[in-house]
Amino acid sequence: MDLMIMAGLGAVSVVLVLYSLIPKKPEQEDVIKRRTAGLRRDQDPNALRSQAKQRATKPSLLEKAAPFLSRPLMPKSEDEQTNMRAKLATAGYRRESCTTLFMASKMAAAIAGGAVGIVMAINADKEFVILLGQTLIGAGLGFMLPNLWLNRAVKRRAEAITNGLPDSLDLMVVGVEAGLGLDAALLRVGDEMKNVHPALSEEMQIASVETQMGVPRGEALHKMANRTGVEEMKSLISIIVQAEKLGTSIASALRNQSEALRTKRRQRAEERAQKTAVKLLLPLILFIFPTIFVVLAGPAAIQLMKTFGDM
Numbered sequence: 001m002d003l004m005i006m007a008g009l010g011a012v013s014v015v016l017v018l019y020s021l022i023p024k025k026p027e028q029e030d031v032i033k034r035r036t037a038g039l040r041r042d043q044d045p046n047a048l049r050s051q052a053k054q055r056a057t058k059p060s061l062l063e064k065a066a067p068f069l070s071r072p073l074m075p076k077s078e079d080e081q082t083n084m085r086a087k088l089a090t091a092g093y094r095r096e097s098c099t100t101l102f103m104a105s106k107m108a109a110a111i112a113g114g115a116v117g118i119v120m121a122i123n124a125d126k127e128f129v130i131l132l133g134q135t136l137i138g139a140g141l142g143f144m145l146p147n148l149w150l151n152r153a154v155k156r157r158a159e160a161i162t163n164g165l166p167d168s169l170d171l172m173v174v175g176v177e178a179g180l181g182l183d184a185a186l187l188r189v190g191d192e193m194k195n196v197h198p199a200l201s202e203e204m205q206i207a208s209v210e211t212q213m214g215v216p217r218g219e220a221l222h223k224m225a226n227r228t229g230v231e232e233m234k235s236l237i238s239i240i241v242q243a244e245k246l247g248t249s250i251a252s253a254l255r256n257q258s259e260a261l262r263t264k265r266r267q268r269a270e271e272r273a274q275k276t277a278v279k280l281l282l283p284l285i286l287f288i289f290p291t292i293f294v295v296l297a298g299p300a301a302i303q304l305m306k307t308f309g310d311m
Contacts, residue, residue: 070103113142164197
């Protein structure tokens with residue numbers, strides 16, 4: 001009787017679990033909407049749209065204070081502003097307010113660093129000269145932190161684009177050999193590589209849009225190379241433009257360039273692997289070797305101390 005009751009309860013539990021997993025009609029429609037929008041299961045399209053509207057209508061505290069904070073640091077000449085916008089675009093930030101926000105972040109970081117220096121000097125009961133020096137040092141460090149972050153972002157994005165070039169070129173070769181034009185292949189590769197290499201996909205989509213708006217293909221490709229700041233991209237664009245001018249096969253040029261880029265990527269990986277042994281030397285000397293020395297030589301040292309103590 002007990003076994004029959006347990007079996008019945010187990011069957012009821014299984015049925016309830018299966019029933020709870022079956023999506024209802026509204027839930028099924030939400031699943032379809034999420035899949036078509038490329039969202040995860042835990043993401044609601046309506047919630048995401050409302051969050052986007054809230055972010056668009058409610059600026060952050062830094063965005064509110066950005067015009068005031070960035071006014072003393074904004075570049076005065078048009079060339080300096082263009083260079084700053086180009087560097088931010090290379091890092092992937094193309095909004096019109098990015099320059100203002102970046103300069104405001106530098107001022108805010110400088111103020112925060114100076115405040116930290118003042119607090120540390122006051123807590124340590126330092127003299128006025130030392131307090132002033134620590135304040136200036138903290139402000140200078142805070143002022144330089146956004147520049148370090150921007151350089152890091154540019155380098156990281158350039159590395160991501162460089163690593164994604166061989167795979168993208170393989171897809172482009174397949175598209176060109178299948179009968180697509182270079183513009184159509186560029187647009188298709190940009191759409192296909194959106195989830196794998198988003199930075200490179202974004203640059204390809206921008207170049208495709210510029211071409212559709214009437215910009216010559218060569219100029220749009222050169223702009224893409226200048227935006228990325230990647231030497232491999234610049235050489236690739238030069239090869240494509242030369243192959244188009246001379247009338248040679250673009251597919252073969254892309255295939256050769258893809259093989260060369262893949263070889264360079266493998267060589268960079270091997271170089272990093274060879275540097276690993278050198279980078280591990282310092283932690284070994286500072287942390288692992290002293291521990292091993294204590295474990296191995298500790299008992300002998302204790303025995304020697306006991307021996308000399310008895311004598």
